[in-house]
Every structure is written in structure tokens, then in C-alpha cells.
Amino acid sequence: MSVNTEKTSTFTEPGVGGMVADWSSDKQAFDMPWGKLMMWIFLLSDTFIFSVFLTGYMNVRMSATDGWPNPSEVFALTLFGEHLPLILIAIMTFVLITSSGTMAMAVNYAYRGDKRKTVWLISITAFLGATFVGMQAFEWTKLIVDEGIRPWSNPFGAAQFGSTFFMITGFHGMHVTAGVIYLAIVARKVARGDYDKKGYAIVEIAGLYWHFVDLVWVFIFAFFYLW
Amino acid sequence: MSEAAGQQHPIGIYLKIWTLLFVLSFFSYMVDWYQLQGFWRWTLILIFMFLKAGFIVAIFMHLSWERLSLKYVLLLPPLAILVLIALMAIEGDYTNAVRHLFFDR
Numbered sequence: 001m002s003v004n005t006e007k008t009s010t011f012t013e014p015g016v017g018g019m020v021a022d023w024s025s026d027k028q029a030f031d032m033p034w035g036k037l038m039m040w041i042f043l044l045s046d047t048f049i050f051s052v053f054l055t056g057y058m059n060v061r062m063s064a065t066d067g068w069p070n071p072s073e074v075f076a077l078t079l080f081g082e083h084l085p086l087i088l089i090a091i092m093t094f095v096l097i098t099s100s101g102t103m104a105m106a107v108n109y110a111y112r113g114d115k116r117k118t119v120w121l122i123s124i125t126a127f128l129g130a131t132f133v134g135m136q137a138f139e140w141t142k143l144i145v146d147e148g149i150r151p152w153s154n155p156f157g158a159a160q161f162g163s164t165f166f167m168i169t170g171f172h173g174m175h176v177t178a179g180v181i182y183l184a185i186v187a188r189k190v191a192r193g194d195y196d197k198k199g200y201a202i203v204e205i206a207g208l209y210w211h212f213v214d215l216v217w218v219f220i221f222a223f224f225y226l227w
Numbered sequence: 228m229s230e231a232a233g234q235q236h237p238i239g240i241y242l243k244i245w246t247l248l249f250v251l252s253f254f255s256y257m258v259d260w261y262q263l264q265g266f267w268r269w270t271l272i273l274i275f276m277f278l279k280a281g282f283i284v285a286i287f288m289h290l291s292w293e294r295l296s297l298k299y300v301l302l303l304p305p306l307a308i309l310v311l312i313a314l315m316a317i318e319g320d321y322t323n324a325v326r327h328l329f330f331d332r
Contacts (some may be wrong), residue, residue, distance in 0.1 A: 040300070043301075044301055044305075048305075051308040052311070058315060058316065058319065059318060062320055063320075063326065065326045065327060065330060085259060086259050090252070093252050097245065097248045097252060100283065101241060101242070101245035104244075104287045105238060105241050107234065108241065112235075204234060211287045214283060215280055215283045215288075218276055218283065221252075222273070226259055226268075226272050227269075
């Protein structure tokens with residue numbers, strides 16, 4: 001007995017270490033790496049944030065008495081002498097979907113242990129994400145400088161158009177920007193071999209975040225640009 | 228670690244879903260291009276939107292291969308948002324009516 005008095009139960013541990021052990025001593029409910037579950041929980045909370053933004057947008061659009069600006073025309077571009085409604089937004093949508101596709105394949109190759117392809121595919125994803133943000137910056141510049149759209153007023157109709165537009169697309173663009181940085185870090189760590197022993201679940205976790213950014217865009221595209 | 232057994236699927240499925248998302252996005256753009264209005268505009272926009280969202284979550288995010296416990300954790304809470312949408316729609320409608328009542332004369 002005296003030989004084996006070393007901790008047989010973590011419940012005996014005092015202080016903060018014991019508190020953590022107590023709270024984590026329950027049975028594990030979800031059979032997955034903790035980081036993946038935490039990413040899912042974060043994305044669930046983010047779902048609520050974007051839902052509240054879009055619901056707020058619905059509310060002010062319904063209650064506005066001035067006419068709502070026609071997004072099809074506000075976001076039109078003239079390319080090669082052709083007047084194309086909503087063309088930039090369509091291209092941005094295709095770019096983001098493509099980046100989601102390359103990310104899904106990166107996750108797949110990561111689990112297969114093909115580091116070279118994984119790094120390449122994550123890098124392409126990050127590049128496409130940066131392209132998306134670049135096009136969004138172009139769109140914002142055009143709207144602010146050329147069209148005179150402000151969060152408090154615009155020449156096309158209901159003033160609420162500007163505030164909801166900058167709020168929603170700005171918050172989404174921030175997510176894309178953060179995602180590009182996140183992916184760049186993960187790509188570098190994969191290339192360096194940091195996950196050789198830990199396993200490649202981290203690539204899947206980063207992928208979840210990236211697909212979520214694409215998912216949010218699906219809703220913004222439908223409700224803000226097409227509605 | 229056991230992560231080697233993480234999500235393993237043939238690459239082909241991602242390419243197929245990718246193509247599908249492209250086609251669906253193209254269709255939703257066409258809704259605007261042909262300036263469909265009224266019932267068909269809203270219906271088609273919503274159908275294409277939910278199909279795209281569904282494929283991204285189910286296939287790209289692998290949710291369809293996850294256990295039911297996780298599916299419920301992720302899919303049930305957002306239902307509360309439907310209540311918020313309903314309440315805010317009623318409220319927005321009311322605000323609009325009141326504004327017309329006061330400002331239109």
C-alpha cells in the first residue's frame with residue numbers, strides 16, 4: 001500500500017489542476033478530437049451571429065418606407081462594353097465555391113498523408129480567399145467612391161441599404177480575411193511537418209471554418225444580392 | 228493516433244459536389260439575369276440556396292457521416308432562429324404600417 005500511494009485518482013489533486021480534472025472527468029460524449037468539437041460549437045455560435053444580422057436586415061428592409069435599391073443594378077458592372085448585372089458578385093461566388101472545393105480535397109489528402117498535395121491545395125484555397133477579399137475591396141471602393149453609398153444614406157433609395165450592406169458583407173469579409181491567415185499558418189505547419197505525430201485533424205478543423213465562410217456567403221448571396 | 232481513421236472518401240465525390248455547387252450558383256444567377264419576379268423568384272432563390280447550403284454542410288463539412296448526437300447539437304439550436312425571423316417579420320410589418328399611417332398624410 002505504501003509503495004503505490006501515487007495518485008490513483010485525479011479527484012485527490014488539489015487546486016486548479018484538480019478542478020480541471022473534476023470537470024473533465026465525465027465520459028466523453030463526442031468521439032472526435034476536442035478541437036474539432038470546439039470548432040463546431042464556435043461555428044454554431046457564428047451561425048447565430050450571422051442569422052441575427054440577416055434577420056435584422058430583413059426587419060429594416062420590411063419597415064423601410066423608401067424604395068429598396070435594386071441590388072441587380074447597384075452591383076452591375078460594365079465589362080468589355082457590356083452592361084452586366086451582378087457580375088462581380090457572381091464571380092466572387094464562383095471563386096469562393098472553388099476555394100471550398102480545393103479545401104475539401106486538402107482535407108482528404110491530409111488524411112492520406114500526402115503532405116505536398118495538402119500544402120498546395122491549402123495554399124490555393126488561401127489564394128482564392130485573398131482574391132475574394134480583393135474583389136470585395138474593389139466593390140466597396142466603387143460603391144463608396146463612385147456611387148456615394150454611405151451607411152446612413154445613398155442616392156438610390158432606402159438609407160438602411162448602406163448600413164446593412166456594410167455591416168453584413170464587412171463582417172463576412174472579416175471572416176474570410178481571418179480564414180486566409182488561418183489557412184496560411186496551417187499550410188506552413190503542415191509543410192514543416194508539425195502534424196506528423198499529432199495527426200492531421202487540424203486540417204479538417206481549418207476546413208470546417210473555411211466551408212462555413214462559404215456557407216454564410218450562400219445565404220448573403222441569396223438574401224442580400226438576389227432578393 | 229486514431230486520426231488516421233478520420234474522414235476518408237474518394238476525391239471524386241468532392242469534384243461532383245463542386246460541379247453541382249457551380250451549376251446551382253449559375254442557376255441562381257440566371258434567376259437574376261432573366262429578372263424573374265414574384266413567386267418563382269423567391270421560390271427558386273430559396274431552393275437553390277438550401278440545396279447549396281445542404282451540400283456544403285453534408286458533404287464538404289462531412290456532417291452526413293458524423294454521429295447523430297453531433298447532428299442534433301448542430302441542427303436543432305438554429306431552429307430557434309425561425310422564431311426570431313417570425314417575430315421580426317411581424318414587427319417589421321407593423322413598423323412599416325405605422326410609418327405609412329403617420330408619414331403619408
